[in-house]
Amino acid sequence: MKNKIVLFTVFMLFMSTLKAQTSTQFEQIGYLLEDALLYSKQYLIPATDGAVYQASSAWIDSAKRKKDWQISVGIHANTFKVPNSDRSFTISNSDFKFFEIQGANSLEVPTALGNDTSVSLVGDLGGQQVRLKTPKGVNQEFIIYPYLDFSFALPSGSEIIGRFSNKTDLKRGDYQVYGFGVKHNLSQYFPKLESKKIYVSALSFYSNEDISFDFLDVNTSFGNLGINNLNGIVDTYHYQLSVSKEIKKLEILGSFIVNISDFNYIVSGEKGDIENLIPAQQIINGLLDTIQKRKTNYIGEIALNYSIEKLNLMSAFAFGKFMNFNMGISYKVN
Structure with a gap:
């Protein structure tokens, strides 16, 4: 809130130096930026919440202590199911x-995880209509992405x-994502x-999720506002406890995960022509600072790990607010 007050104070002081006939128009641009803030919050937050779940899954492929200095590399396919409740607002x-x-007076519109429909919003700026879609x-029921992982076993059992x-x-x-x-x-x-053949392991890890979407292409008589891209950057600290039971070559794992995430939202990309008059990106990024917050999630996970000589086949299902599926194969280098 403090950042919001400071930025709007600067903005209003800037407006006071303009000619009287244009001051109202710049005040309207301030309202336009506030509307963009309101929309961005509801549009992107479901996607960044889901990104935390995507980054939390399948970190432990085995709760057993591995051979000292063992190196494993793997490739995974992560599948996140988009819940209906987070597809629109x-x-x-x-x-x-x-x-x-x-x-219309009210409408349902898609979040970043929703369908590919669009509606028109209109406003008046100095007698000229401002229109945006x-x-x-993403219009996807499942979001799938591949990633690489590696592990390196130390003599201490870590x-x-x-x-x-x-x-x-x-x-x-x-x-x-990386972590x-x-x-x-x-x-x-x-x-x-x-x-x-019962094994217990604890894990602490950090992940960074960066998710970006095309946002609002707003043209005014003063030029484009330069808020065409919206980024959600999430820093997450995870704590996991896993218990497994080995049955021949199959290991069944159950895990409990707690993660704490810090969310940061920014508009990025090429600045608009209006930057010649006002620092639009700086103002809206300052406003976006006001919706940054910390969230804690509690996640359960069930996983299966099957060993075939130097290969490990793994599947994992994480559940809580969302559901996330993961399948992977890893190779023991030594």
């Missing part, structure tokens, strides 16, 4: 200060684990458990 004319919905969603994905095309945007963590085997201190 309702907008009303009463929500906006500048725009109105063309031909609302951003579309493992260093990492993962990385290239940017994945989401039709209307991109998704990318690293440390796993430690706990059952090595309880020989009676391991004699029954």
Whole structure:
């Protein structure tokens, strides 16, 4: 809130230096930016919430202690099911200060995870109509992306684990994740458990999720506003406890995951012509700071790991607010 007050104070001081006949128009641009903030919050948050689940799954392929210095590399396919409740939200004319919905008082519009429909919003700026099409969603029931992972076993019963994905095309945007963590085997201190082929491990890891979408292409008599791209950047700290039971070559794992995520939203891309008059991107990014927040998630996961000599085949199902599926294959280098 403090950032919002400071930015609008600067904005209003800037407007006071303009000629009287244009000050009202710049005030209207301020309202336009507030409407963009309102829309961006409801449009992108379901996608960043889902990104946390996508980054949380299938970090532990085995709760057993691995052989000292063992190196494994793998490739995974992650599948996130988009829930119906996060595919749309309702907008009303009463929500906006500048725009109105063309031909309606309220409508249901897609979030970033929604369908590919769009509606028109219109406003008046100095006697000229400003029109924009609302951003579309990815229009996918399942979001699938591949990633690479690796692990390196230390003599203490610990493992260093990492993962990385290239940017994945989401039709209307991109998704990318990377992360690293440390796993430690706990059952090595309880020989009676391991004699029954029951294993326990704890993992702490960090992941970064970057999700971006095409946003609002707004043209005014002062030039384009330069808010065509909206990014959600999420820093997440995960804590996981896993228990497994080995039955011949099959290992059945159950895990409980707690993660704490910090969300940051920014508009990016090429700045608009209006930057010659006002720092539009800076103003709206300052407003977006006001919706940054921290969230805690509790996630359950069930996984199966099947070993065939140097190969491990794994499937995992994570559940909580969302559902996430993961399948992968890893190779033991040594």
